[in-house]
Amino acid sequence: MEFETLVQSRRSVRGFKNEPVPRAVIEAIIESAKRAPSSMNTQPWHVHVLTGRPLEEVRRRNMEEMVGGAKVKRDIVSHGEYQGVHRTRQVDIAKKLFGAMGIARDDKPMRQDWVLRGFRQFDAPVSLVLTYDRVLDPGAVCHFDLGALCYGIVLAAWDRGLGSVINGQGIMRSDIVREVAAIPEDEVIMTCVAMGYPDDSFAANAVRSDREHIDEFVRFVGFAD
Numbered sequence: 001m002e003f004e005t006l007v008q009s010r011r012s013v014r015g016f017k018n019e020p021v022p023r024a025v026i027e028a029i030i031e032s033a034k035r036a037p038s039s040m041n042t043q044p045w046h047v048h049v050l051t052g053r054p055l056e057e058v059r060r061r062n063m064e065e066m067v068g069g070a071k072v073k074r075d076i077v078s079h080g081e082y083q084g085v086h087r088t089r090q091v092d093i094a095k096k097l098f099g100a101m102g103i104a105r106d107d108k109p110m111r112q113d114w115v116l117r118g119f120r121q122f123d124a125p126v127s128l129v130l131t132y133d134r135v136l137d138p139g140a141v142c143h144f145d146l147g148a149l150c151y152g153i154v155l156a157a158w159d160r161g162l163g164s165v166i167n168g169q170g171i172m173r174s175d176i177v178r179e180v181a182a183i184p185e186d187e188v189i190m191t192c193v194a195m196g197y198p199d200d201s202f203a204a205n206a207v208r209s210d211r212e213h214i215d216e217f218v219r220f221v222g223f224a225d
Helices: 003-010 023-035 052-069 084-101 106-121 140-159 174-181
Strands: 047-049 126-133 164-166 185-197
Touching: 003 126, 023 047, 023 140, 047 052, 047 140, 047 174, 052 106, 052 126, 052 164, 126 140, 140 164, 140 185, 174 185
Parallel strands: none
Antiparallel strands: 047 126, 126 185, 164 185
């Protein structure tokens, strides 16, 4: 499927309402989320909020690069393809989503369109690009801190009626995001959060991923039975 065809097809099938998110609401969300813990109160994070033309440019160029077969160019090191139980969980949620959306296994155009949703940031009206100070690399600790901020953003957004998707695909071409959003070179782009008012008629929005029972991943040490 050609890029322009994909762009047109997404306009009629989207998971977010075509409704802007007021800046004041986003500011309130970040104001709540900034109370997230960080190592020794270092607060290594930065948030770049994109909407309108800049977001559309990132969306367009990111998709063009991916459709054209460009290599991934992220600031942080990726784990590569999932294997084993992690791959199984990835496939399981994909099956649920495809089933909810009525996408058949042999429907290659729709399956490709679904994959590309991530690259176009799920058609959300807002994208929050999360970065951290490059001087803190290698970044295991600040990655943890950014995760806390990110989760705080998602929870604060949900409390205000907004849906979110934490989305690494949206910054697969971090060089494009950096250029369009004028992100300084001394910040590392880690991930982004697609955000908007959810469309309840979009079938995939009702899908819930399975979670392992806590017996599978939790050990209690020193507790009496």
